[in-house]
Amino acid sequence: MFAAAFMLPAASTTAPAQETSYAVTIHDDRFEPGTLNVKAGVKFQLRVKNARKVAAEFESAELNREKVVPPGQSAVIYIGPLAPGTYPFFDDFHQSTRGRLVAK
Amino acid sequence: MLSTAVIVFRETLEAALVVSIIMAATYGVTRRGVWVGSGVAIGFAGACIVAASAGAITAAAEGIGQELLNASILIVAVIMLGWHTIWMSQHGREISREMGEIGKAVAAGDRPLYALAVAAGAAVLREGSETVLFLYGIASSGDDSAIEMVAGGLLGGVTGIGVGLLLYRGLLSIPLRYLFGVTNAMIVLLTAGLAAQAAGFLVQADVIPALGGPVWDTTSILSEKSLVGKVLHSLIGYEARPAGVQVLCYVAVLGGLMLLSSLVRSKHQARSARAGMIAVAAAASLTSLLWVDGARAEFKIRYPNIDYREVEIEHNFSTTFDKRADRNRDVSSPVEVGVGILPFWFVELEGEIERHPGEKTQWEATTFENYFMLTEPGKYWLDFAIFAEFAHATKRDDPNTVELGLLFQKEHMNWLHTLNLFWEKQLGSKAEPIDTVSYAWQTRYRLNQYFQPGIEFYGEIEDVNHAGRFNDQQFRVGPMFAGSVSLADVFGKGKIKYEAGYLFGATSETERGTLRTRFEVEFPF
Numbered sequence: 001m002f003a004a005a006f007m008l009p010a011a012s013t014t015a016p017a018q019e020t021s022y023a024v025t026i027h028d029d030r031f032e033p034g035t036l037n038v039k040a041g042v043k044f045q046l047r048v049k050n051a052r053k054v055a056a057e058f059e060s061a062e063l064n065r066e067k068v069v070p071p072g073q074s075a076v077i078y079i080g081p082l083a084p085g086t087y088p089f090f091d092d093f094h095q096s097t098r099g100r101l102v103a104k
Numbered sequence: 105m106l107s108t109a110v111i112v113f114r115e116t117l118e119a120a121l122v123v124s125i126i127m128a129a130t131y132g133v134t135r136r137g138v139w140v141g142s143g144v145a146i147g148f149a150g151a152c153i154v155a156a157s158a159g160a161i162t163a164a165a166e167g168i169g170q171e172l173l174n175a176s177i178l179i180v181a182v183i184m185l186g187w188h189t190i191w192m193s194q195h196g197r198e199i200s201r202e203m204g205e206i207g208k209a210v211a212a213g214d215r216p217l218y219a220l221a222v223a224a225g226a227a228v229l230r231e232g233s234e235t236v237l238f239l240y241g242i243a244s245s246g247d248d249s250a251i252e253m254v255a256g257g258l259l260g261g262v263t264g265i266g267v268g269l270l271l272y273r274g275l276l277s278i279p280l281r282y283l284f285g286v287t288n289a290m291i292v293l294l295t296a297g298l299a300a301q302a303a304g305f306l307v308q309a310d311v312i313p314a315l316g317g318p319v320w321d322t323t324s325i326l327s328e329k330s331l332v333g334k335v336l337h338s339l340i341g342y343e344a345r346p347a348g349v350q351v352l353c354y355v356a357v358l359g360g361l362m363l364l365s366s367l368v369r370s371k372h373q374a375r376s377a378r379a380g381m382i383a384v385a386a387a388a389s390l391t392s393l394l395w396v397d398g399a400r401a402e403f404k405i406r407y408p409n410i411d412y413r414e415v416e417i418e419h420n421f422s423t424t425f426d427k428r429a430d431r432n433r434d435v436s437s438p439v440e441v442g443v444g445i446l447p448f449w450f451v452e453l454e455g456e457i458e459r460h461p462g463e464k465t466q467w468e469a470t471t472f473e474n475y476f477m478l479t480e481p482g483k484y485w486l487d488f489a490i491f492a493e494f495a496h497a498t499k500r501d502d503p504n505t506v507e508l509g510l511l512f513q514k515e516h517m518n519w520l521h522t523l524n525l526f527w528e529k530q531l532g533s534k535a536e537p538i539d540t541v542s543y544a545w546q547t548r549y550r551l552n553q554y555f556q557p558g559i560e561f562y563g564e565i566e567d568v569n570h571a572g573r574f575n576d577q578q579f580r581v582g583p584m585f586a587g588s589v590s591l592a593d594v595f596g597k598g599k600i601k602y603e604a605g606y607l608f609g610a611t612s613e614t615e616r617g618t619l620r621t622r623f624e625v626e627f628p629f
Contacts, residue, residue, distance in 0.1 A: 019429075043310070054241030055158065057234065061328050064318065064345045065308055067170060068234055070159040071241070076167030078310035081317065093238050095107060 020044040024099065026056045026069065026091055031099030040084040040103040049074045056097075060089035063101070105256035108242065112260030115235040118338040119147075120268025122181075122227035125294060125339075126220045128275035129192075129287035136217060143221030144228050151232030158237055165425040165617050166432055171309035172619075174230060178302035181226035184219040185295040186361055191216055192288050193365035235261075290339065292365075296358040297341020303353040304343075311423075316348030367594065402436050402456075403562055403580070403607065403620045405522050405546040408489030408511040410477045411626060412444040416452075418624040424615035431615045435459045442473075450475040456495070468502070471495040475511070487513040491526070503530040518550045520558075538567035546584065554587045560605060578614045580607035591625075598627040 020042055025032045026049065038044060050056045050069035058077065059066040069075045082103040091097040123144060130136040154161065154173070161169045235257075242253045278286055306312045323344045326333045336342035341354055403422050418440040426432045435458065442452035452473040459465040473493040481487050491509035509526040528540040541564070548558025561581040565571045584605030591598035603622040609615050 045310075055237045057238075061323060061344060064304065064343070064347065067308070068158060068162070068237060070162055070237075073159055073162055074167070075162050075170070077308055079308075083317065093111065093241065095111075 021047060023047040023049065025049040025051050026058070026097065027051050030097060031089075031091075034099045036099065036101045038080075038082070038101055038103050041081045043078060043080045046077045046079050047074050048077060052094075055093060057092035058089060059092040060087060060101075062087040063089065065089075066092065105252045105259075108239075108253040108256035109260035109263070111238060112235055112257040113264045114260075114334055115231045115238075116261045116264025117267055117334065119227045119231040120265050121271060121335065121338045122294065123224050124268040124272040124275070125287060125290050126224050127272055129188075129284070129291060130217065130220060131276060131280075131283060133217065136220075139217040139221040140224050143223070143225035147225030147228030148232055150225070150229040151236050154229065154233035155236035155240060158233075165619075166427060168309035168311070168425075171305040172311070175302045175305040175309075175311075177226050177230045178298045178305070181223045181230075182295050182299045182302065182357065184223040184226070185291050185298070186357070188216055188219045188223070189288060189291055189295065189361050190364055190368055191219075192284065193369050292358065292361050293340040294338075295361060296354045297337070297339070299357040300341045300343060300346065300350040300354040303350045304347065307347050307349060312349055314347040314349055315352060318345035319348055319351050321345050402438055403544075403605075403618060404603070404622050405544055405560060406475070406491055406509065406511050406524050407522060408475070408477060408479075408487045408513050409481045410444050410448065410450040410475055410489070411628075412447045414444045414626050414628045416440070416442040416624055416626045418442070418622065420620070420622050422618055422620040425617035425619070426609075426615040430461050432461055433459075434461055434615065435465075437465075440473075448477045450477075467498050469495045469497045469504075482515065485514070487515075491524075501534060503532050503534040503536070505530050520546075520548050520550060520556075522546045539569060541565045541568045548584070548586060554589065555585060556587055557583070557585045560584050560607075562607065575611045576613055577611060579610040580614055580618055581610055582607040582618075584620075595627075598625065600625055 020039065022036055022038055022044060024036055024046065028051075048058045048067070048069050050071055050073055053071050055068060055070050057066060057068045058075070063079055063082075065077055065079060067075050067077050080103075082101075084103050087101040087103065089099055089101060123140065126140055127136070130140065158170075161173055163169065165172055239254060239257045242250055242257070275283065275287065303312065307314045321344065326336070326342070326344065328334065328337050328342065328344045333342060333344065343350060346354075402420055404420050420436070420438050420440075422436050424431060424434040436456070437458070438454050438456045440452050440454040442450060444450045452471075452475075454471045454473060455467055456469045456471060457465060458468045471493055472495075474491070476490045476492070477487075478490060479486070479488045489511040491507075491511055493507040493509075495505045495507070497504050505528055507526055507528040509524060512523040514521045522545070524542075524544040526540075526542045528542070530536055530538070542562070543564070544560065544562045546558055546560035548556045548560075550556045559582070561579065563577060563579045565577050571577065582605055584603060586601070586603040588599055588601040591600060601622075601624040603620075605620050607618040607620065609617065
């Protein structure tokens, strides 16, 4: 219905979605932060910024996630809800660059 | 150099395995090399384009463009391989019998080689874009080691293709009598695996729910990163930590293809390609049901032609993408049941199920819709119908509404143009004194029954007495496709219709992107 769009303008502007969000930046030699603490049991958004001059791929077998991040850009990845534990991740294009995510 | 080689090897291997299976499955078919080769070449060209536009793709659809693209590519591959599987379940036996008797290649007639060409292209496109991006990054970094690393990339690529060739040679050593049975089974497993991968990307984008965290965790036994894990991931869709919905999609596609293959085989109908599309449509419907996520406006063109003595069940889905949180993921997912009760009168009852950002999924309104067809289709220069609807709001504070519309349609050769104009008024004490006008246009080309690409736009003026500038109004425009599949082969009657489109917001009042789908089952009575 086109109608609904106009019947509910108040409803669609009052309560923006409350999303838990974390951020991690890929530098030439490391992730910043190298250990990211997140809340266990809730779905969250991870913003991955690539500060390198070349493309990177955020990847984690433990999280079952992979995503290419072009140089200088940020990408959004949805993760979880996670069980408490440690989840390593790395840059698939530069495999010595590693970090980990700790869900508590 | 070695690390580069390893990375490129892994990406190339996945695509190479898919292409080898396809090549083995088409052994003996004339001109298959041209078809599959073109698919691979186009896929590679596409991969370069995707890599070059990686920045724009990553930023598209509020950061989930990459996932949507990857999922779309994989779904195309699933559709094509599914279609081919159904086709082979009818003709495969004839082909292998003839080959066994005559002992030489036979032309496979109308075998859908293009389906396999597209699937091969999709595999190359999907894996190739990441590789190209990776190599380009190295090449452009200006490092001293750049040349060495590019050499490593080449080494990895060649090795990946080599392993693919080994698989191909291995498959060809199977006696011809069994070859197609084996390749068909491999393609079914491959298809199910690709469907699970597509679901994985949609979960990562938060478009569909995960339906449970990892169903199992076999990382310690067989990591997906290991060579064996990677090969199994490519061939049969092995996942070390799958989400619930991935397992569900895998089982649904595997079961659906096996069921349809046996149905087609037992009935032995001529037009079995349709059955493949039914499988696809069923999978699409399953996916849309998973989208419980709940849109606001319903984006669909209303057609003036009525199906008398027909029952229709319809599901429409739309979701928005925008940087503004209060406009992102505004989902509408209405379900309708309609009946053509008179030759010129069609009635529909609709439940408007919606989910606005930050809210729960809700049944917003129940609507009663009427179509009055005033011209006999095709009799005059223009087909014309009147649309009238009453919407009863579920919540007390929301007003009921009445909407009137004019629906026009013009057929010209293979082109179909449809125009909708609507006027809407709110009723009762809660009503705002405004007149809302909306309009929609669609032009599509009827390529064939299954695939009709087109373009469409939707505009609305919230209060026509204070219309404001165009930029204050809503306007969306974008590509779409529609198609239908007959259910006559399976149920003796009926039809499935489907549509999908992506709309770009053209004004600042409009969400930047809107994805819409429509799925409909029709049965005459």
